[in-house]
Amino acid sequence: MIRQLLASLLVLAAAALAWLFLVPGAPETLARVGIVLPFGPAPQTEANAGPRGPGGAGRGGPGGFAGRATNVVTGAVNLVTINQTLNAIGEGTPARSVTVTTPSTGTLAEILVRPGQRVEAGDVIARFDAETEQIEFDRAQLAADDAAAALARTSGLASSNVVASTALAAAELANANAQLALRSAQLALERRTISSPIAGVVGLMQVNPGNYVGAQTVVTTVDDTSAILIDFWVPERYATQITTDMPVEVTAVAQPGRSFTGNISVIDNRIDPASRTLQVQAEIPNDDNVLRAGMSFSVSLAFPGEEYPAVNPLSILWSAEGSYVWKYEDGAATKVMAEIVQRNSDGVLVRADLEPGDAVITEGILQLSEGTPVTVLEGPGAEDSRQAAAN
CATH class of the missing domain: 1.10.287 (Helix Hairpins)
Incomplete structure (x- = not known):
């Protein structure tokens, strides 16, 4: 019991000392009730007190501190562009592809081409007996x-x-x-002769000489890879921004560090209701024949994008009306409503009446109200605050 009493007395003593040394005006309060301590800060006299305000205390306001400027730190507003690039994954197909089949039934006498060989339209691939x-x-x-x-x-x-x-x-x-x-x-x-209907590269043979084959049996495939068609899907929100002949840049997994350019050639006429995406096809020239059908591609499209002011996340506050920030303007704090659009590495993107370079208060914001005088210690506006203090 005695230990608890002593602990309580120690806590009360510590609180009293903290109030005496940390709370402005504590010595004056003790002096007004006739208590004079042999230690601690001396009470302020009328001679060195500031001009009285309506509250009767120095520094011109209720409690004596309404006119004191609040120290804050600010950050500059940046303009950030989003949704200016769309990245997607697509799969390549040849510009034209034909599956060569047998026109009749019989014994295959000879094959005149090899897989990987380039043929022209009308060239003979194989012959029957x-x-x-x-x-x-x-x-x-x-x-x-x-x-x-x-x-x-x-x-x-x-x-x-x-x-x-x-x-x-x-x-x-x-x-x-x-x-x-x-x-x-x-x-x-x-x-009795099997010919290639298009110019292209011959694929693997599915039959051998001497085989007896029926009509419409697959012999091989011929792919025209002079250009590669890349099919990919884009979100519905970009449907109205994509047009044919729009430039596109792609990179192939099999060709790291190298990019290829082409254009949008085909746009589907409807949105897929399941995925809410639109199928798009891009055509990439393949004059040096380094791209093959079936390759995986990373597709990049450039758009004008949308621009929003970006502020420091520390500057965002909330009220019943929504999110807002404090803007430093003419030596005072001004409340600006700021609807949050997106959070990213550049900060918080907002829809607000802010311009690039505006000073937004990031520290000391909990002590502010509309029109509160502030002193900028660091950030945009700090030089103006120093000049105002010097004058």
């Missing part, structure tokens, strides 16, 4: 030549009125049928 079709073509050629000769003889006799016109008509019909048979035999023979 075509002996039967060649025989049929030769037979049709002979029949066509015979029908043409018969028509020529009949036409000569008809001009001399030696044969009837019906004989001439029959000869013309026979010649036409022979020509049709020849064309049919020629088409069957051509179908």
Whole structure:
């Protein structure tokens, strides 16, 4: 019990000493009630007291301190641009790609190209065994030549009125049928040859010579990689800002440290309702053939962006009306409402009536009210405060 009493007395003594030495006006308060201590700060006399204010105390305000300037630290407002760059991941595809299939059924006689070889449109890739079709073509050629000769003889006799016109008509019909048979035999023979429909690079072969294959069997693929098409998706908010022929810059995972430029070639006509994204396709020239279909690309698009004032996070305060900051202006604190837009490494981006270079108070903000005189110790406005104090 005695120990608790002594501890309480020590706490009260410490509090009294702290009040005496730390609270401005404590000695004067003791002096007014007739208490004079042999230690501690001496009370201020009327001679050295400041001019009295309406509150009856020195320094011109209630309690004697309303006119004293508050010491603060300020920071400059910066203008920061956001949403000026869009980065996305895309996958490359060739400008044109064809899957080469067999036009008919038969035994594959030979393959004339190698994987990775560049071919032109119409170049022969492979051939079937075509002996039967060649025989049929030769037979049709002979029949066509015979029908043409018969028509020529009949036409000569008809001009001399030696044969009837019906004989001439029959000869013309026979010649036409022979020509049709020849064309049919020629088409069957051509179908024994597999050709590339486009210019490009040949892929891996899916069949080998000697295989018996059916119609529409895949032989290989031919890719035109003179340009690479990159498909990627952008958020819905950028849908109205993206246009065709818009420049784009890409980097490939397989080509670190090197960038490639191109343009937007195709924009989808609708937003994907599941992901709320828009599919976009960019075309990248590949003249040196260093890019391949299927590569992964990092795509970068540049936009005008949006500009907002950026302030120090320490300057943000909250009230019932929302977030706000204290702006240093003409030696006093001015309240400015500031709606928070985004937080990033540059500070807090706000929507507020602030200009680049404005001084916003970052320290000492809890003691401020509208129009409170302030003295800037550090930051924008510190020089003005020093000059005002010197005058």
